[in-house]
Structures are given as C-alpha cells and as structure tokens.
Amino acid sequence: MLEGINKVGDLEWEVPIGYVPNMRVPGRFFLSPSLGETLEEGAIRQLANVATLPGIVKHSLAMPDIHWGYGFPIGGVAAFDMTEGVISPGGVGFDINCGVRLITTPLTEADLSGKKRELIESLFAAVPTGVGAKSTLRVSNKELSDIMVDGARWAVERGLGTSADLARCEEEGAMPGAQPETVSAKARQRGVPQIGTLGAGNHFLEVQVAREIVNPEVAKAFGISEGQVCFMVHCGSRGLGHQVATDHIRVLEGALSKYGIQLPDRQLACAPIDSPEGRAYYGAMVCAANYAWANRQVIMHEARKVFSQLFGIDYDEMRLIYDVAHNVAKFERHDVDGASMEVCVHRKGATRAFGPGAAGIPREYAAIGQPVIIPGSMGTSSYLLRGTSTAMEKTFGSTCHGAGRVLSRSKAKKEVRGRELREQLAGEGIVVRAHSDAALAEEAPEVYKPSGEVVRVVHEAGLSDIVVRLEPLGVIKG
DNA sequence: ATGTTC
Numbered sequence: 001m002l003e004g005i006n007k008v009g010d011l012e013w014e015v016p017i018g019y020v021p022n023m024r025v026p027g028r029f030f031l032s033p034s035l036g037e038t039l040e041e042g043a044i045r046q047l048a049n050v051a052t053l054p055g056i057v058k059h060s061l062a063m064p065d066i067h068w069g070y071g072f073p074i075g076g077v078a079a080f081d082m083t084e085g086v087i088s089p090g091g092v093g094f095d096i097n098c099g100v101r102l103i104t105t106p107l108t109e110a111d112l113s114g115k116k117r118e119l120i121e122s123l124f125a126a127v128p129t130g131v132g133a134k135s136t137l138r139v140s141n142k143e144l145s146d147i148m149v150d151g152a153r154w155a156v157e158r159g160l161g162t163s164a165d166l167a168r169c170e171e172e173g174a175m176p177g178a179q180p181e182t183v184s185a186k187a188r189q190r191g192v193p194q195i196g197t198l199g200a201g202n203h204f205l206e207v208q209v210a211r212e213i214v215n216p217e218v219a220k221a222f223g224i225s226e227g228q229v230c231f232m233v234h235c236g237s238r239g240l241g242h243q244v245a246t247d248h249i250r251v252l253e254g255a256l257s258k259y260g261i262q263l264p265d266r267q268l269a270c271a272p273i274d275s276p277e278g279r280a281y282y283g284a285m286v287c288a289a290n291y292a293w294a295n296r297q298v299i300m301h302e303a304r305k306v307f308s309q310l311f312g313i314d315y316d317e318m319r320l321i322y323d324v325a326h327n328v329a330k331f332e333r334h335d336v337d338g339a340s341m342e343v344c345v346h347r348k349g350a351t352r353a354f355g356p357g358a359a360g361i362p363r364e365y366a367a368i369g370q371p372v373i374i375p376g377s378m379g380t381s382s383y384l385l386r387g388t389s390t391a392m393e394k395t396f397g398s399t400c401h402g403a404g405r406v407l408s409r410s411k412a413k414k415e416v417r418g419r420e421l422r423e424q425l426a427g428e429g430i431v432v433r434a435h436s437d438a439a440l441a442e443e444a445p446e447v448y449k450p451s452g453e454v455v456r457v458v459h460e461a462g463l464s465d466i467v468v469r470l471e472p473l474g475v476i477k478g
Numbered sequence: 479a480t481g482t483t484c
Contacts, residue, residue, distance in 0.1 A: 095479040132481050190481075201479050242480045327479090409482085 001036050002044055011461045015048050015060075020264060023051040028394075029062035030461045035453055038406045039066070046073040049264045053078070054272075055085025057336055057343055061395050063350050064457040065404030065449060070094065071267030074349035077398045079334065080273065082342050086261070087278045088270035089252065089285070091346030093327040094245045096285055097292035098203075098236030100373045101169075101323035102384060102470075103300060106313055107229040109209050112473065116431050119207065119310055120474040124433040126302045127205055130478040133197040137298070144192055145180045151290030152323075155297035162316070165297065167362050169323040170352060170370075173293040175330070179283025183240075184247045187284075191240030191291060196298035200478025202402075202443055203235040204375070205303060208382060208470040215467045218386055221368050222321050224468055231307075232382060232470070233299050234375045236327065241288035248281040273344050282329070289328055296323060321384070322362075322371035326351045326401035333359070334396050345396045353387035353399035353464045361387075372464045374455055377403045377448040378432065378440070378477070379425050382470045383455045390462035399464040400455065403448035416441040431474035439478055 001007070006014045008028070015027030027047040031039065043066050050072055051060035057079045066075035071090025078091055112119065128134060139147065147154045152173025155161055166172045183191075198205060210228045213219045224230070237244075252269040255277045256262075261270065271278035304318045329346045336343070354361050354370045361370040369387040376382040380403070391397050407415070418437030421444050425432050434440055459466045 093479075098479070131479095199479075200482080203479080236479070239480065246480090246484095 002039065002041055005044070011457050015044060020045060020048040020052065023048055025051050025056050025059055027051050028059040029066055030064050030457055030463065032064065032453060032457050035064055035449060035457065038449060040068050043068045043073040046071065047076060049268060050076065050078050052264055053086055053088070053268060053270060054261060055081040057081055063398070063400040065349065065400045065402055065454045067404045069348065071265055072348050075400065075404060076348045077345065077350045077395055079343040079345045079396045082273055082344060085273055085344055086270035087273045087282055087329055087344055088268055088346065089245045089249050089281060090267050090269065091348050092285060092329050093348045094242050095236035095327055096241035096244060097289035097325045098327045099292060099296065099323060099325040100232060100234045100375050101296050101300060102230060102232050102321045102373045104224050104319050104321060105229045105231070105307055106317045107311060108227050109229060109473070111311060112229060115310065116474050120431045120433045120476060122306045122310060123205055123303055124476045126306050127299055127476065128197040129476055130435045131200045133199065134193045135196045137196050139192055139195055141188060141192065144188055147195060147294045148180050148183065148287035148290050149178045150174055151293040152297040155294050155301065160301040161297050165320045168320045169293060170325050173297065173323065174290045175286045177283060178286040178290055179280070180287055182280040182284040183244060183287050187240050187243035187247060190243050191238065194238040194240065195295055196302065197238060198235050198299060198478060199238050200439065202377070204475050204477050205299060206232045206475040207473045208232055209473055210468050211471040212469040214469065215465060218368055218467045221365070222371055222384065222467060223319055224321060224384065230470060231303055232375060233296050235295060235299065237288040237292040238295065240291050244284045244288045248284055251277055252281065285329060289325065293323065322373060324351050324373050332396070347398055349401045350398045351401050352397055353391040354397045355387045355389040355392050358392060358397065372399055374400060374451065375402050376451040377445050378443045378475060379428065379430055379445045379472060380451055383466055384468040384470065385459070385464040385466050388462055388464055391464060395463055399458045403451040403454060405447060406449055407447035409442045412442045412444060412447040416444040416447070430472050432477065434477040443477065
C-alpha cells in the first residue's frame with residue numbers, strides 16, 4: 001500500500017489529515033491487497049484534495065473501483081453540510097446520472113438457442129448507438145423541458161413503459177428541483193436529437209442470464225431466479241449532461257474568488273450549496289439526471305418491443321427490477337456523529353446502497369434494502385446486490401459502481417485488437433455487435449479492474465450483499 | 479463519458 005496510508009480494517013484504509021495540506025477530515029477507502037496493486041497515487045491524492053473542500057462531513061470516501069478522474073476520483077463519495085458546504089460538478093462527473101437498469105424476461109437460455117444472433121442484431125437496429133447517435137423520436141424544445149422536469153414519467157406518459165416501471169427507479173425516475181432555465185441553448189441543442197440513444201464508451205445494452213443465485217431469499221423478493229434471461233441498460237445523459245457540466249464548471253470557476261474558496265486543484269471548482277451559482281448548477285444537474293432516466297426508459301421500451309416480437313412474450317412479462325444512478329449529487333438525511341442531518345451527497349462512479357428501512361426505496365423492497373446493480377465490463381459478469389445498514393453507517397449509503405479502468409483508452413487501442421476480441425468473445429458464446437471492431441478494443445475486459453474482485457470487496461466490507469451473478473450472452477455497444 | 483482538443 002502507498003506510504004502514509006493507515007489500515008483501519010480488513011479492507012478499509014485511512015488517508016490521514018495532513019496527507020495533503022488543509023484537509024478538514026480524513027479520507028477513507030475500501031480495497032483488497034490485489035486491487036491495491038493497481039491503485040494510482042494520483043487517485044488517492046484526489047481523495048485527499050476533496051477533504052479540503054468547505055463543509056465536508058465525516059470522511060472523503062472512495063469505493064474499491066477508485067481511479068483517477070476529473071478533480072474528484074471516480075468511485076468517490078463526499079457529503080457536505082447544507083449551510084457551510086459546497087456543490088461541485090467534479091464530484092458528479094461529466095456524464096450526469098450515468099446509471100444502470102436491470103429487467104427480467106420470462107425466457108431461459110434454451111429459449112434463445114439459434115436466435116441469439118438475430119436478437120442482438122434486432123436490438124442493434126432498434127437502439128441507436130455510438131458517439132453522436134441520433135434518436136428516432138422527434139421532440140420539440142418544449143418537450144425537452146418536459147423531459148428535464150418529468151424524467152422517466154415523460155416517457156411513460158407517451159406510452160413508452162408503465163407506471164409500475166416508475167416505482168422501480170431511484171427517485172421514481174425524476175428528481176425534484178429541475179430548473180430548465182439553467183440549461184444552456186447549446187446543451188438543449190445537443191439533447192433534443194439524442195433522447196433514447198445509448199452512446200459509446202462503456203455504455204451498453206446487454207442480454208444476460210442469472211447464472212448464480214447467491215442469496216435465494218432476496219433474489220425471490222427482487223423477482224429473479226436461476227437461469228432466467230435478463231437484460232441490462234447502462235447509459236447516461238449523453239451530450240446534454242456533458243454540456244451542462246462544461247457550462248457550469250466555467251461559471252463556478254469564475255465564482256471561486258467571490259466566495260473566498262481556495263482549491264488545491266481547479267478541477268474541484270464548486271460553490272456554496274445555497275448560492276446563486278450552486279443552486280443553478282444543482283437545477284441544471286437535475287435536468288440532466290432526469291433526461292438520463294427518460295433515456296434509459298425509452299431504450300428499455302425499445303428492447304421490450306424487440307423481445308416481444310421475436311419470442312412472442314407479453315410486454316408486461318419483462319419486469320424492471322430497478323434503475324440506479326451512479327453519477328449524481330443529492331440532498332439526503334444521514335446520521336453524523338449520532339445526529340441526523342441533511343447533507344449534499346456527491347456520488348461519482350458510486351451507487352446508492354440504502355439498507356432495509358431507509359427512506360426513499362420502493363415499498364416492495366423496504367424490508368430487504370434497495371437493489372444495487374453493478375455492470376461488468378464487456379464479456380464479464382454483472383452483479384445484483386442489495387444495500388445494507390453498514391453502508392448507511394460508513395459510506396452515506398453508498399457502494400461501488402463497476403470495474404474501474406486500469407488502462408487508458410489510447411493504451412487499450414495499442415494493446416488490444418478489436419476483431420480478435422470479438423472473435424474470442426464469440427468463442428465463449430457471447431455475441432457482440434458494435435459499429436466497428438476498433439471501438440471494442442477500448443472496452444476489452446483486461447483494461448478494467450476485475451469486477452468480481454471489486455464486488456467481493458464491497459460484499460466482504462458489508463457495504464452491500466451479493467444477491468445474483470449474471471453472465472453476458474450478447475451485447476450491443478457504441 | 480463527450481459533435482472523442484471550442
């Protein structure tokens with residue numbers, strides 16, 4: 001492990017005050033020795049830098065998928081006092097409300113035999129993918145405002161889903177507090193043609209099978225059983241969210257001196273939560289988050305139609321288990337030093353993992369804790385877990401979000417050949433469809449930390465419980 | 479992640 005870091009538990013480490021100047025609280029992160037081998041010193045310094053921000057509460061935190069990001073580390077969690085604290089786009093990420101949803105089907109693997117290629121090709125035809133992908137939907141500028149306020153509900157009201165879907169989304173698919181007037185014309189321009197599109201990079205729509213039921217009782221409550229075919233949607237707010245982040249980072253950088261905020265890194269640009277600039281970022285961030293929920297809802301709808309047509313199953317037989325955000329800032333109540341207080345929790349590449357009885361999780365899951373969905377990298381397992389009371393105590397109800405990159409995109413392109421990768425996955429029975437083989441190289445399994453190990457750490461550390469392991473059968477990518 | 483360095 002790095003010098004100056006203290007072990008405080010089997011899988012828990014502390015970055016003490018003083019690791020960088022002006023830290024207000026210690027840093028804490030969760031990691032196994034094997035994951036420690038790929039730990040970047042720069043990411044730990046970022047974790048420590050976050051601890052210098054005004055109003056930070058308890059600890060600057062990171063999950064075992066920690067890696068170097070813009071200002072804040074990816075895999076980072078930080079909570080701020082509502083009066084003294086700040087809000088920062090770097091603590092959310094550029095892809096606002098990047099997230100994941102998991103849907104069950106009534107099919108088994110055998111039902112797919114001989115039809116898997118056709119299924120993947122049909123999904124690829126139905127869901128626009130890739131950088132700059134354009135929607136088949138036509139929405140007006142007025143409708144975009146509705147999307148930014150109503151989120152997934154906008155899609156359901158248009159017939160693209162059911163009201164039961166909404167109950168199974170974090171925030172029921174729309175956070176309150178959207179302020180469309182804080183979203184620039186440029187961001188709107190990027191958002192209008194992209195609703196219902198998957199995007200690129202690690203985003204995907206994957207057909208999976210529930211291979212291993214680790215916790216049968218909870219799996220039953222979540223409505224998933226061994227051998228069941230499922231599909232998973234992983235995407236975010238596309239160009240709109242990216243533009244919102246870009247626009248507001250510029251504004252917040254310009255306001256730092258006004259609020260007397262001194263930063264160790266300009267990428268931590270922030271403003272007091274209750275300031276005009278802070279409120280404007282929050283209002284715009286909510287718009288982008290709601291756009292992302294609408295986006296995943298539309299994509300799920302299109303995929304349901306494909307399954308329906310190909311296998312003759314009813315739309316309603318494909319049940320959304322849950323939809324989680326992993327790049328967002330939220331106002332939540334948490335116990336801090338024995339007292340309940342409202343804080344602004346930033347999760348950047350981290351998933352909410354509220355335990356049994358926590359406010360804000362669907363009633364049907366209240367007694368068992370919320371579903372947590374962790375996507376794997378291409379060709380590797382994904383996981384369904386549940387939130388825990390330990391997460392509530394230690395990480396403001398948060399856990400990891402996925403694998404975490406270990407090789408840059410440019411290095412990956414040099415070291416991996418996309419065509420060989422596609423053929424190798426085909427040999428394992430996994431059908432991959434993308435616009436080009438070149439795009440696949442950047443997302444090869446070996447450029448990510450092993451997701452199974454990341455998930456094992458959060459499970460062992462008690463931040464969430466593994467319920468089901470899912471294996472890929474086929475995937476569409478940008 | 480991203481009209482992949484406005």
